[in-house]
Amino acid sequence: MIDPATGRNQRMIELTIDGRTVSVPEGSTILDACRTLEIDTPTLCYLENLTPVNVCRVCVVELEGSRVLVPSCSRKVEPKMVVRTDSERVRLSRKMVYEFLGSSTDLSFAPGEVHRQMESYEAKPDRFGARTLPAKSGERDHAHAGHHQPAVAGHAQTVFQPVKVDNDLYVRDYSRCILCYKCVEACGEDAQNTFAISVAGRGFDARISTEYATPLPDSACVYCGNCIAVCPTGALMAKSEHDLRERGQWEPAKQSVTSTICPYCGVGCTLELHVQDNRIVKATSPLDHSVTSGHLCIKGRFGWEFVQNLGPLTSRDAP
Amino acid sequence: MDLRWIPGATPTSAESAAIDQALTPLAADSVELGPRQLLLPALHAAQSRIGWISPGALNHICQRLDVPPAEAFGVASFYAMFSLERRPQAVVHVCDDIACRTSGALHICSELEKKLGPEGKPPAGAGATWLRSPCLGKCERAPAVLFQIAGAAGGEWSQSPATVTQALEGLEHRTPPTQASTWLVPQAQGPERHRLRLLRRIGKVDPENLDDYRAHGGYAALRRALELGPDGVLREVVDSKLVGRGGAAFPTGRKWEAVARAAVRPHYFVCNADESEPGTFKDRVLMEEDPFAIIEAMTIASYATGSERGFIYVRGEYPLAFARLRRAIEQARTRGFLGSNVLGHGLRFDLDLRRGAGAYICGEETVLFNSIEGLRGEPRNKPPFPTQVGLFGKPTGVNNVETLVNVLDIVLEGGPAFAAIGSGQSTGPKLFCVSGSVTRPGLYETPFGVTLRHILELAGGIHGGRKLQAVLLGGAAGVFVTPDEIDVPLTFEGTRAIGATLGSGVVMAFDDSIDLHDIVLRIAAFFRNESCGQCVPCRVGTVRQEELLLRLAAGKPLGSRETESVLLGDISQVMRDASICGLGHTASSAIESAIKKLNLFQGAKKR
Amino acid sequence: MLWGSNARETHPIYFHHVLKGIHNGARLFVIDPRRTSSARWAEHWLGLDVGTDIALANAIGREIIASGLVNHAFVERATSGFEEYKKRVESYTLERAAQITKVPAAQIRQLAHTYAQADRAQICWTLGITEHHNAVDGVTAIINLALLTGHVGRYGSGLNPLRGQNNVQGGGDMGALPNKLPGGQDVENPEIRARWQELWGGKTIPPRRGKHLSEMFEAMGKKDLTALFVLGENPAQSEADAIQTLHHLRGLECLIVQDIFMTRTAKLAHVVLPAGASWCESEGTVTSSERRVQRVRKALEPPGEARDDIEILCNLARRLGRDWGKVTAKEAWDEMRSLSTWHAGMSYERLEELGGLHWPCPDASHPGSPFLHGRLWQDPVGGPRAPFCPADDEPPVDKLSDEFPIRLTTGRRLDCYNTGVQTGGYTSPLRRGESLDLSPEDGARHGVLDGERVRVTSRRGSVEVCVRYVDSLRAGLAFMTLHFPDEVETNVLTIDATDPKSGTAEFKATAIRIEKIEAGAKPRHPATASARRH
Structure with a gap:
């Protein structure tokens, strides 16, 4: 098969998934092969424009000869692999991952796909008891590695905590954070290379953090918002969206998405403008566009406010 | 990189001097390996200078090593022995893990809480605080404490068995007590001492004297290895059927062959001395009492696998083992046993000593690589396996301390002779860390194949005439074994048959009084x-x-x-x-x- | 090679691709007087003196020739004028260039060798080259290097001016240049003119090239030009020598401004035509830096009486006696591409399906052209040979002197854009307002501390601004932006010495002096100020 990107001839690898034979180009992952066969495989930490980190483990599959399940998003196909995606073990692991995340984080802003999968795997996050109340502001930021206070008996510990609002462009609601590492990757080598955030702490106290949990305006953040774009659960959110949601005015049903080109420099980044009631409420970029791969800069992501004023021309006055 | 440093964060001159000093002897490394791998040593320097890693110190480290501050914070906050918040200079870590909590550790904790305030939360202005700690690897002399005293005259040392008074005195005097020995190897004094292989030099050889080591047969194995050539060594190790003693029991010869054959260069060899499995202390004893044996074995391993550089990664809670190894490496280097022409044979090999900072997970081999590389202690997905993509992305051999020490006899006596020891697929001698409710806790060596009952008897049986309730075999990652299972032969096959594991050789006994x-x-x-x-x-x-x-x-x-x-x-x-x-x-x-x-x-x- | 460009901040998503390359082993050289955030990613930063780019380029060329690294096969087959070029650069030895540019000879040598020996190499530049009085010479000096080495006309190699605006390329392509009709066609060619005249049905396409921006202002000064129609520009604040510019604009008999903002220029206008924002309130296309034509679409209804640009122009035409009816963007586009071979194959349908196309795209089956000048590698070479255009270096017009000892250069910051009319609309946590960026050494020399207010004076005027110490500048070099003209009118300082061919002013090189105006003033940012002071 000729790779359309490189024009080179590619070796094909044949493997068996759920009893069906499939042939995919060398270097593909099991997930790629599953998708070729249209096998519905859930993912959370995987995204096309980022390096797979295989940490959520919701895409695990059973591989003959492997003692443990393997992450399909990052495991490369090998000839004669025999993979099962529908076994009891696979179903249990996926269900448990959803239950663990559902019981410890707030998934209410996760896309419908996540909730559909949770239903199909019969995940019941309530099995672990009532969720603990939110931690005090900053408490989780100061957890010391290797030490913890056991939960109040009968309660399921959570990462619930107050929303961090420290700038006008985006908010960080870490109660929703499933620690998928995507934001760290987007801020780091996979896109922006600013390295303003990292995973800090360890275990259940691991969290996304700036150095010393300093507020974003004191950090290295350059507000490209690429972390928001890759966040799968709404933990990172443009303030424009956050404020509308807070006011109960966020209405996806009334929103349209129009794709256009960023008005600033000459790179030609595709912007998808999310418009509600003739107002831009959010700007994104498609993952599959060769110019941006879904990434933008501060101007493209947030610099559209200047067209927002609905009054006569004078009120859209130059500053 | 266009990194942004922490605004306004300036180190004190003491901090920057300590960090710079820690980085000076290692600066040449950054050419080959990149500066990031010096992050952990630099963090240690900052922590031990003032008792915590201040924003100024972190900023200085980041600027020296070109590391983003957020990432350096992510790494530092991963380790239990580092503090990112201001903390008293004197800290005592009290082991409240399995063996110690059955030996009075909880009493120490509650007394310290009365005297020093809640764990890690000293009253304002206090000069000392205390923290609970996971297993400090001193189970044979429980309960154990570890002092971490910051400052120019500070230091780190452990004490076991320890009392409340000793804990408080240590915090006050801030100098280590003179202690004859910190280990217990009952066989070394007993009639069976001549049969000891791995432990034969313990207590007999001055661990700080290379010549004494050589006088007791040291470096004979390396000479033999050089005669055999790399392929010859590989053959002996394969034939010995030696498997890893860290817990996973992977065939050592196969691992070495894979590294030796890997086309990508350079190769690295790593000694996993991050012994942290609760109940395990065997590697500590070997490092403290026979450090040259480890250096010699590492040299042989590197020779066989074509590695010119080795790393020994010692867990942070083992300050004495670290100090002994450091002295031993310095001596070996001075005397030409490490360097560009080992034994005048043209062999190039040198060793880096690295120190963990309180993270059990770093004993997982890929985590250990990340830790050395200055990344967070998170495991990598396998495959690729370390023999292909390991430390710094290069083919890497990695073995536990005990495994490596076995190599000396294998090279000297030949693989088949070694394979004749033990039982079935479990060849050679094995160290058992016996602790808990036994009369003579300590480190024991037997050939593979003796029963658990035999080991318990070696240790004098259950103490105080009490009844055995259970044995924890293999550590926290192992399994509990009931009294009616103690005739299990302690081999990989034998333990597997009863659904147990040898793990790292932990035998922790619990009498019927223990909850x-x-x-x-x-x-x-x-x-x-x-x-x-x-x-x-x-x-x-x-x-x-x-x-x-x-x-x-x-x-x-x-x-x-x-x-x-x-x-x-x-x-x-x-x-x-x-x-x-x-x-x-x-x-x-x-x-x-x-x-x-x-x-x-x-x-x-x-x- | 990134030359006179701080793409990390001015073209951030383009720079993502550079970073991917770096992570994959590509080598980056950055040539810039400032040690910019882009330069911090480079293997080598060549910190030349402002305006010495041509000397540096010539020295690189000479070193490539002297070291026998010329791609002779390419030079002989595909270029002309090599011997003349060789003669002209002969005097630019490494040592002499080092003297002129202040870049160490060894670095110049390394760059020359690395560039010439690379399998594939690109030179990208921005306004650091083109905002000089000899801008075109600067560009040709760079082009000569690509001709010497054959790093042009092949995938992965090439010469890329990074465009500063989302459609500055497209505007020119559509004929918004004094000498061009759409598709890069020469207005002075009667055959071409006749074709367009036939299409448009009019009779009077002026047979000669018009005036570029600087010429227009000159003409205003001479009262040769008395009426001006400005669409989407803010020359009152964006032009060099702002005092002079305002004088010219005020002297016009008729100034019409079509804009989405009531800009400073619009406030001077006799007629203001409120327009919709072209990128989100109307349909159309823009052409990016890589010649990729992409669709812009209407996402919003324009506010109040603001209207689509095409609608305004059609209404204007009707008032002037020509009724074009109701023209859609697509109809205008299709009309244009009927006579532009660059765009002929770019139907809206294809642009949408393929996510844009690179011109030239002569027919509906053409895949577009991700790179140009492939003809130079055809055998025999397709079309004329590429000429070497030797250029001699010439220092900036605004000379340094005892009276004006500091070189001021200008540029953009990440979160702002040009005169700030658009970016002023959002609150950026990165924004600190205008400052005179200065090296701490200069601060000490001139007795000003970080955060203190100074008067900055050039030969044309003066402004007041706070000083900010930065570590990206060497002694003798200062930096300001044009982003906050209402706060600090930087262009009061800049010189309108323009390149005769491009008409661009020398924004990058102003001679200034600074004087402290508030003795003992408190720093604006005490925390950062104290940290940076030592």
Whole structure:
């Protein structure tokens, strides 16, 4: 098969998934092969424009000869692999991952796909008891590695905590954070290379953090918002969206998405403008566009406010 | 990189001097390996200078090493021995893990709480504080404490057995007590001492004297290895059927061959001395008392695998082992046993000594690589395996300390002779870390194949005439064994047959006075504390597991005991099946075995 | 090679691709007087003196020739004028260039060798080259290097001016240049003119090239030009020598401004035509720096009486006696591409399906052209040979002197854009307002501390601004932006010495002096100020 990107001839690898034979180009992952066969495989930490980190483990599959399940998003196909995606073990692991995340984080802003999968795997996050109340502001930021206070008996510990609002462009609601590492990757080598955030702490106290949990305006953040774009659960959110949601005015049903080109420099980044009631409420970029791969800069992501004023021309006055 | 430093964060001159000093001898490395790998040593320097890693110190480190401050913070906050918040200069870590909590550790904790305030929360202006610690690897002399004293005249040392008074005195005087020895190897004094192989030099050879080591047969194995050539050494190791003693029992010869054959250069060889499995102390004794043996074995391993550079990664809680190894490496280098022309044979090999900072997970080999590289202690997905893509992305051999020390005899006596020792596929001698309710706790060596009963008898049986309640075999990641299972032969095959594991050679006995519920809860807390947090099954699973056990212990199950039992089964299965690394895979094994075999948490609360 | 460009901040998503390359082993050289955030990613930063780019380029060329690294096969087959070029650069030895540019000879040598020996190499530049009085010479000096080495006309190699605006390329392509009709066609060619005249049905396409921007202002000064129609520009604040510019604009008999903002220029206008924002309130296309034509679409209804640009122009035409009816963007586009071979194959349908196309795209089956000048590698070479255009270096017009000892250069910051009319609309946590960026050494020399207010004076005017110490500048070099003209009118300082061919002013090189105006003033940012002071 000729790779359309490189024009080179590619070796094909044949493997068996759920009893069906499939042939995919060398270097593909099991997930790629599953998708070729249209096998519905859930993912959370995987995204096309980022390096797979295989940490959520919701895409695990059973591989003959492997003692443990393997992450399909990052495991490369090998000839004669025999993979099962529908076994009891696979179903249990996926269900448990959803239950663990559902019981410890707030998934209410996760896309419908996540909730559909949770239903199909019969995940019941309530099995672990009532969720603990939110931690005090900053408490989780100061957890010391290797030490913890056991939960109040009968309660399921959570990462619930107050929303961090420290700038006008985006908010960080870490109660929703499933620690998928995507934001760290987007801020780091996979896109922006600013390295303003990292995973800090360890275990259940691991969290996304700036150095010393300093507020974003004191950090290295350059507000490209690429972390928001890759966040799968709404933990990172443009303030424009956050404020509308807070006011109960966020209405996806009334929103349209129009794709256009960023008005600033000459790179030609595709912007998808999310418009509600003739107002831009959010700007994104498609993952599959060769110019941006879904990434933008501060101007493209947030610099559209200047067209927002609905009054006569004078009120859209130059500053 | 266009990194942004922390605005306004300036180190004190003491901090920057300490950091610069730590980086000076290593600066040449940064050409080959990049500066980032010096992060952990630099963080240690900052921590030990003022007792915490201040923003100014972190900023200075980041600027020296070109590391983003957020990432350096992410790394520093991963380790239990580092503090990112201001803290008194004198800290005592009190081991409250399995062996120590059955030997009075909890009493030390409660007394220290009275004297010094809550754990890690000293009253304002206090000069000292205390913290609970996971196993300090001193189980044979429990209870143990570790002092971490910052400052120009500071230091780190452990004391065991320790009392409340000694803990307080240590914090006050801030100098280590003179202690004859810190190890217990009862066989070394007994009639069987001549049969010892791995332990034969313990107590006989001055661990700080290379010549003494050589006078007792040291470096004969390396000479023999040079005669055999790399392929010859590989053949002997393959024939010896030696398997790893760290817990995974992978054939050492196959591993070495894979590294030797890897086309990508350079190759590295790593000694995994991050011995952290609760109940394990064998590697500590070897490092403290026979450090040159490890250096010699590393030299042979590197020779056989074509590695010109080796790393020994010692757990942070072993200051004496670290100091002894450092002195030994310096001596070996001075005397030409390390360097560009080892033994005048043209062999190029040198060793870097690295120190962990309080993270059990760093004993997982890929985590250990990340830790050396200055990354967070998170495991990598396998494949690719270290023999192909290991330390710094290069083919890497990695062995545990005990495994490596075996290599000396294999080279000297030949692989087949070594393979004749032991039983079946479990060849050679094996070290057992015997602790808990036995008369003579300590480190024991026997050929593979003796029974658990035999080991317990070697240690003088259960102390105080009490009855054996259970044995924890293999550590926190192992399983509980019942008194009617103690005739199991201690081989890989034998333990597997009863659903147990040798693990790292932990034999921890519990007499009938001990509340095993408490032990099991401690194990659950241990995994909750030590999970790196990278993958969901382990990060949340270890929390849910502990919560569940606490509910059972409190007699307040959610639903019925049956639903809790199903839930625990589900939790342990997803951790075993879907976690990235061995920590998650084994985080419920001891707990499940305790509940199933020992009938724990079944009825009303014991105690 | 990134030359006179701080793409990390001015073209951030383009720079993502550079970073991917770096992570994959590509080597980056950055040539810039400032040690910019882009330069911090480079293997080598060549910190030349402002306006010495031609000397540096010539020295690189000479070193490539002297070291026998010329791609002779390419030079002989595909270029002309090599011998003349060789003669002209002969005097630019490494040592002499080092003297002129202040770049160490060894670095110049390394760059020359690395560039010439690379399998594939690109030179990208921005306004650091083109905002000089000899801008075109600067560009040709760079082009000569690509001709010497054959790093042009092949995938992965080439010469890329990074465009500063989302449609500055497209505007020119559509004929918004004094000498071009759409598709790069010469207005002075009667055959071409006749074709367009036939299409448009009019009779009077002026047979000669018009005036570029600087010429227009000159003409205003001479009262040769008395009426001006400005669409989407803010020359009152964006032109060099702002005092002079305002004078010219005020002197016009008729100024019409079509804009989405009531800009400073619009406030001077006799008629203001409120327009919709072209990128989100109307349909159309823009052409990016890589010649990729992409669709812009209407996402919003324009506010109040603002209207689509095409609608305004059609209404204007009707008032002037020509009724074009109701023209859609697509109709205008299709009309244009009927006579532009660059765009002929770019139907709206194809642009949408393929996510844009690179011109030239002569027919509906053409895949577009991700790179140009492939003809130079055809055998025989397709079309004329590429000429070497030797250029001699010439220092900036605004000379340094005892009276004006500091070189001020200008540029953009990440979160702002040009005169700030658009970026002023959002609150950026990165924004600190205008400052005179200065090296701490200069601060000490001139007795000003970080955060203190100074008067900055050039030969044309003066402004007041706070000083900010930065570590990206060497002694003798200062930096300001044009982003906050209402706060600090930087262009009061800049010189309108323009390149005769491109008409661009020398924004990059102003001679200034600074004087402290508030003795003992408190720093604006005490925390950062104290940290940076030592």
